[in-house]
Amino acid sequence: MLNRREFSKYFVTGGAALLAPSSLWPAGNPTASPQQPANQTFDLLIEGGTVIDPAQNIHASLDVAIKNGKIAEVSKDIPKERALKVVSAKEKIVTPGFIDVHAHCYDGVGLGMNADRYCLTRGVTTAVDAGSAGYATFPNFRKYILNTSTTRIVALVNIGAIGTAMGPGSLDWVNPQLTAKAATDNKPVVVGIKIQLSKAITGAGDMECLKRAVEAAEIARLPLMAHIEDSYSPLPGILKMLRKGDIYTHCYNSRTHGILDANGKILPEAREARKRGVFFDPAQGQTHLNFEVADKCFQQNFLPDTISTDLTVIAVERRVYDLPTMVSKFMAMGIGLDQAIGMVTSNAARVFDYGAQVGTLRPGSEADVSIFELRDGEFEFEDSDGGKRTGRQMLVSKAVVRHAQVFVNAV
Numbered sequence: 001m002l003n004r005r006e007f008s009k010y011f012v013t014g015g016a017a018l019l020a021p022s023s024l025w026p027a028g029n030p031t032a033s034p035q036q037p038a039n040q041t042f043d044l045l046i047e048g049g050t051v052i053d054p055a056q057n058i059h060a061s062l063d064v065a066i067k068n069g070k071i072a073e074v075s076k077d078i079p080k081e082r083a084l085k086v087v088s089a090k091e092k093i094v095t096p097g098f099i100d101v102h103a104h105c106y107d108g109v110g111l112g113m114n115a116d117r118y119c120l121t122r123g124v125t126t127a128v129d130a131g132s133a134g135y136a137t138f139p140n141f142r143k144y145i146l147n148t149s150t151t152r153i154v155a156l157v158n159i160g161a162i163g164t165a166m167g168p169g170s171l172d173w174v175n176p177q178l179t180a181k182a183a184t185d186n187k188p189v190v191v192g193i194k195i196q197l198s199k200a201i202t203g204a205g206d207m208e209c210l211k212r213a214v215e216a217a218e219i220a221r222l223p224l225m226a227h228i229e230d231s232y233s234p235l236p237g238i239l240k241m242l243r244k245g246d247i248y249t250h251c252y253n254s255r256t257h258g259i260l261d262a263n264g265k266i267l268p269e270a271r272e273a274r275k276r277g278v279f280f281d282p283a284q285g286q287t288h289l290n291f292e293v294a295d296k297c298f299q300q301n302f303l304p305d306t307i308s309t310d311l312t313v314i315a316v317e318r319r320v321y322d323l324p325t326m327v328s329k330f331m332a333m334g335i336g337l338d339q340a341i342g343m344v345t346s347n348a349a350r351v352f353d354y355g356a357q358v359g360t361l362r363p364g365s366e367a368d369v370s371i372f373e374l375r376d377g378e379f380e381f382e383d384s385d386g387g388k389r390t391g392r393q394m395l396v397s398k399a400v401v402r403h404a405q406v407f408v409n410a411v
C-alpha cells in the first residue's frame with residue numbers, strides 16, 4: 001500500500017533516513033544479553049523532541065518511551081540504555097498521532113484516496129471514513145480497505161445504500177434498519193452513521209432522509225455525522241434534529257442555509273446545538289470552507305471542535321492536501337499551535353469511540369505518535385471559494401509510529 005518513493009517504512013535497527021535513529025545497545029553492561037539487557041525496559045524511545053499533548057496540557061521538551069505498542073512513559077531524560085531502539089526528535093514536535101474525523105478512504109471507489117499514502121505518511125494514524133460505503137457495499141469496504149490498511153481506519157456507514165459514490169438516489173435506498181444492522185454487525189470499526197444533506201444529493205427529501213439517518217443512529221447507538229451544505233431545507237430545522245454527540249460537518253461553508261444569518265450572526269440554533277453537545281467540524285474537501293464565514297464565526301467565539309480534511313483523490317491535489325496542512329491553515333486563521341493540535345488529537349478523540357485510547361500520549365494509550373517539523377516562512381493557504389490566507393508556520397510530517405513500527409517520511 002505504501003508508495004516507497006514517498007514514504008519509506010523504516011525498522012529502526014537499520015537503514016538511513018531523515019530521522020536517523022541510533023541503535024544503542026548497552027555496551028557497558030556485560031551481564032546483559034543483547035536480546036534482553038537487564039535494564040532494558042522499552043521497545044522504542046523518541047528522544048529530545050518538543051512534546052505537545054493537549055489532553056495532558058503538555059508542551060515541553062520530553063522523551064517518549066514505548067513498550068508493547070503502548071505509551072509507557074513520557075518524561076525528561078529517559079536513559080537511552082533502557083530502550084531497544086532510539087529515534088531522535090531533536091528540533092521536532094512530537095504529538096499523539098493525528099486523528100482525521102472526516103476522510104474518504106475507499107481507495108478506487110468514487111473519490112476515495114489511499115489512507116496509507118495520504119494520511120499515515122502525513123502524521124495521521126487514525127482516519128474516520130465519512131460514509132464512503134453504505135450497507136450494500138460495506139462488506140467489500142471492510143474486506144479490502146479497513147482490514148488491509150496500516151492506518152487505523154474506522155468508518156461511518158452512509159444512510160444511502162451504496163455510500164458516497166452515488167448518494168441515496170431514491171428513498172427506497174435509504175433504509176434505517178439495514179444501515180443500523182451493517183453498523184452493528186461491523187462494530188467496533190464502525191463508529192457512526194453518515195448523511196449528506198444537499199440539494200444535489202438528498203434534494204427535497206432531505207428531512208425524511210435525516211429522520212431515517214437519526215433512526216439508524218438510534219438503533220445502532222452511534223453518533224450521526226451530517227454533511228450539511230446548500231441543503232433544500234433551512235439549517236435551523238436540521239440542527240434541531242441533531243443529538244448530543246452528533247456532528248455538523250462542513251460548518252463554515254458559504255452556500256445557502258449556512259451557519260450565519262443575513263447579518264452575519266451565528267444562528268441561535270447553532271449555539272443551542274453546541275450547548276447540547278453537537279460537534280462542529282469544518283472538513284474543507286472541495287467546496288466546504290470559506291475564510292470569511294470562518295472569520296465571522298471566530299469573531300463570535302465560535303471555533304470548530306475539530307479540524308478535518310474531507311480528503312479525496314481531488315482534495316489531496318489541491319487546497320486541502322493533508323491534515324497537517326489544514327492544521328497550519330487554521331493556524332493562519334488565528335488558532336494557536338497547541339489549540340490546533342488539540343483539535344486533531346484530544347478533541348477528535350472525544351468525537352467517536354475508536355475502540356482504543358488514542359489522541360493522547362498518556363501512559364497506557366496506543367503508541368500512535370507523530371513527529372513533525374514546524375517550518376517558518378510564508379505559506380499561502382486557500383479556502384474553497386478563491387480566498388487566500390498567508391501563514392507563518394507549516395507543520396510537515398517527518399515520521400510516525402504505528403503498530404510499534406517507525407515510519408519515516410523520506411520526502
Ligand SMILES: [Zn+2]
Pocket residue numbers: 102103104130227285310
Ligand atoms: Zn466528505
